[in-house]
Amino acid sequence: MTTPVIIPADLWDEDDKTGSIVLWLYADGAKVKQGDLIAEVLVEKVTLELEAPATGILRIQVEPEVVVQKGDTVAVIE
């Protein structure tokens, strides 16, 4: 079973703003636990936090510096 890691709709306020991953706090293929802080997302000058929605193996799909929007899947957890 896999759980997608999605940029939550309420991570930042304005729907028309985009962000980007600053860094992944775990390597691709690392074990993560539900609730772990796994990535930082930058929107303008504000750094926001992305938590693991499930426990399992992290498979990163979007690298840092790529533009992301609310609702985008940036990784999956197997």
Add this chain to the structure above:
Amino acid sequence: MSARILTMSRAGREALDWEMERRDDIFCLGEDVYKFGGIFGTMDGFGAKYGPERVISTPISETGFIGMAAGAAMEGMHPVIDLAYIDFIGVCYNVLLNTASKTHYMSGGAVKVPMTLLIGTGGGYNNAAQHSQCLHATVAHIPGVKVVYPSNAYDAKGMLHTALRDDNFTIFLTHKATAGVGWMGTPIKTTLSEVPLEDYTVPFGKVKIYREGTDVTLIGLGMSVHECLKAADDLAKDGISAQVVDLRSLVPLDRDGIMAAVAQTGRLVVTDEDYLSYGVSGEILATIFERDPTILKKPPIRVAMPDIPIPFSRPMEQAVLPLAEKIAKQARKLMA
């Protein structure tokens, strides 16, 4: 669970949080620390967690609040101060130079001044002559203060634990480009480390050999360590094996470690983003010449900030910074 990869900023925050949870002598102060959490987020969220008595936002009055911190330290507290950028030390230098650093000695050891001053250094992002300086030599020159300068997340956490457990005054420097805060750009990979969840200390006064090499030694501190690592990658393409040494701590300075490293190659490029004259790069060369210049096969070379105000213009600033291509060029000269 797998080891976590942290930025220097997050690693430092973890150390400070761990100590504050267990000790009520530590409190934070600085401009905007309550809401903003310090220039690199070292105190991020601490206002809400620890309250306004332990996380104090101050007016723009460095002499006042750092003087206050020194007084609190003498009375048994351990203040942690966020001074933002080192360009601002001019407005509180008397406290650093004459109060926080000298009281332990002048009281015959009766009065301790346990305080930790967090300061950001350096340029590279077009912030002009008054917000881009390193000035680490200007504080390392003061007798009575320890000055440390981690360049990666593992060392940042361990050295901040060490500073917070020290009985006297420590200046804890972080180059802005190494901190790993998002608004400064994507974190540099070599600043990120796997960082243990539990507390640990990294002792002051030991160089770190970042990369082993046999042909030439590249010495750096703060951001210039990462430029040395890039230069070493480039030199490897020509078959030149470069050793990269991170000073990590300016006071105490690991002179034995420097001698041992340089003796392995006999060729030395010292890099420093602080001004060339009267600084750390000269101190390293003086150490070698006083102790044993025969370890050198060639005269050493310094790649440092020229003695000029740092330009705002990007091409002009890039031209004066100790960047990897300049370091590699000088290393190649030593191999010729």
